[in-house]
Amino acid sequence: EATPLVGDDASLETIVRRFQDSMSVEKTHKFWETQPVGQFKDIGDTSLPEGPIEAATPLSEVKQEPYNLPAAYEWATCDMKSDYVCSEVYNLLKNNYVEDDENMFRFNYSKEFLSWALRPPGYYQSWHIGVRAKVSKKLVAFISGVPARIRARDDVVKMAEINFLCVHKKLRSKRLAPVMIKEVTRRVHLENIWQAAYTAGVVLPTPVATCQYWHRTLNPKKLIDVGFSRLGARMTMSRTIKLYKLPDVPATPGFRKMEPCDVPAVTRLLRNYLSQFIVATDFDENDVEHWLLPREDVVDSYLVESPETHDLTDFCSFYTLPSTILGNPNYSTLKAAYSYYNVATKTTFLQLMNDALIVAKQKGFDVFNALDVMHNESFLKELKFGPGDGQLHYYLYNYRLRSALKPSELGLVLL
Ligand code: MYA
Numbered sequence: 001e002a003t004p005l006v007g008d009d010a011s012l013e014t015i016v017r018r019f020q021d022s023m024s025v026e027k028t029h030k031f032w033e034t035q036p037v038g039q040f041k042d043i044g045d046t047s048l049p050e051g052p053i054e055a056a057t058p059l060s061e062v063k064q065e066p067y068n069l070p071a072a073y074e075w076a077t078c079d080m081k082s083d084y085v086c087s088e089v090y091n092l093l094k095n096n097y098v099e100d101d102e103n104m105f106r107f108n109y110s111k112e113f114l115s116w117a118l119r120p121p122g123y124y125q126s127w128h129i130g131v132r133a134k135v136s137k138k139l140v141a142f143i144s145g146v147p148a149r150i151r152a153r154d155d156v157v158k159m160a161e162i163n164f165l166c167v168h169k170k171l172r173s174k175r176l177a178p179v180m181i182k183e184v185t186r187r188v189h190l191e192n193i194w195q196a197a198y199t200a201g202v203v204l205p206t207p208v209a210t211c212q213y214w215h216r217t218l219n220p221k222k223l224i225d226v227g228f229s230r231l232g233a234r235m236t237m238s239r240t241i242k243l244y245k246l247p248d249v250p251a252t253p254g255f256r257k258m259e260p261c262d263v264p265a266v267t268r269l270l271r272n273y274l275s276q277f278i279v280a281t282d283f284d285e286n287d288v289e290h291w292l293l294p295r296e297d298v299v300d301s302y303l304v305e306s307p308e309t310h311d312l313t314d315f316c317s318f319y320t321l322p323s324t325i326l327g328n329p330n331y332s333t334l335k336a337a338y339s340y341y342n343v344a345t346k347t348t349f350l351q352l353m354n355d356a357l358i359v360a361k362q363k364g365f366d367v368f369n370a371l372d373v374m375h376n377e378s379f380l381k382e383l384k385f386g387p388g389d390g391q392l393h394y395y396l397y398n399y400r401l402r403s404a405l406k407p408s409e410l411g412l413v414l415l
Helices: 012-026 083-096 111-118 176-189 220-225 237-243 260-274 285-292 349-362
Strands: 073-077 105-107 128-133 139-152 155-167 195-200 209-217 255-257 279-281 299-305 312-320 323-325 336-339 367-371 385-397
Touching: 073 139, 083 105, 083 111, 083 128, 083 139, 083 155, 111 139, 111 155, 128 176, 139 176, 139 195, 155 176, 220 237, 260 285, 260 299, 260 312, 285 299, 299 349, 312 349, 336 349, 349 367, 367 385
Parallel strands: 155 195, 336 367
Antiparallel strands: 073 128, 105 323, 128 139, 139 155, 139 279, 195 385, 209 367, 209 385, 255 299, 299 312, 312 336
């Protein structure tokens, strides 16, 4: 999950939201206070142990029946292999999912993307949870989980990655979200999994890290026309276009698209790189095959194969997540690429990511987004990324860390 953000100066809405976020620790969280997550009152208490907050319980003690919904609604397990069901989820999210603070853009995850994101190796259909209106059968809410191994220090933990929580705009503020979260928790427990990871733009108890999005303009004229960015002070359109111009082809010899035969070497490269972060995803070859082999308009991966030794030395990847542009007469979609996992061992990180920008530009993306996680800080400013105006908070469910992490200590990107 990530928030589409407007670059440049903070708007009034942004300033207000930041103030509200900063006050969020004062708010009561009627639901979150009852959950095994770090609580605000415990911030700074370094005597609490790291690791699970509650012990796993015997499976026979897990509630066997679904939680109760308001009478007009019913649970529906969504079969994401079905093109029809996939379209229903797609349409719910297209019309009701995450918007930026100023309601100018809304995420528009494609059907192909959703089918990929929700069906990794070992996925559980029971974790793809819809809520339907009993009479019309219309899908009005959704939440999902997928299994993952996430390492916290030297503890590799089976977790659920929770994403795509969405309640139809007309059903908001009726406390449906807590019921959906409890239901997905119950279904995760039934698989003997007791931890989860998730991200959100809102402040909840309690972030393990707070990260920032950075945006690299690829198509300045369109980004300015649709209000994603503004012309800088003392800048003209033609100077701006020149500023963001990129070469037509990548510069690194041996830079090419990843192929199926590269899976073992890419897995080694990634595992070695991710081992240095305090919290990171634990990828095996099956995961790399699913999450990183290129899929058209979903995920792109490139690597550097040494022309002499044929060793794979560097790797970069990004996923495709367009946003609908709300109420613009000229444009309907913002084509955005999101930095995923990148590893540089021989090429400089700067040159590797500049090549990623070049291929993203060739593929017609308008903007390239990246979080300040892993070593991304080292290229953001130099490659002309600008800071966005929203933050992305990372959370763990039922797992405590002594203190919050810096973004650069995090080796995890959720979609
Ligand atoms: S993040 C993306 C979330 N989706 C959107 O932002 C889309 C647009 N918004 C909506 O659809 C609704 O506003 C949602 C809330 C559905 C978000 N994460 O029903 P309510 C708490 C967690 O009256 P609504 C993503 O997908 C809120 O603090 N909690 O509110 C990751 C309050 O609780 P409390 C959230 O606005 C999701 C309560 O809900 C979020 O109608 C990870 C209000 O409920 C949020 N993003 O609906 C989920 N937003 O009173 C957690 C609000 O205590 C997973 N709330 O403050 C946890 C792990 C589960 C598995 C565990 C396995 C072991």
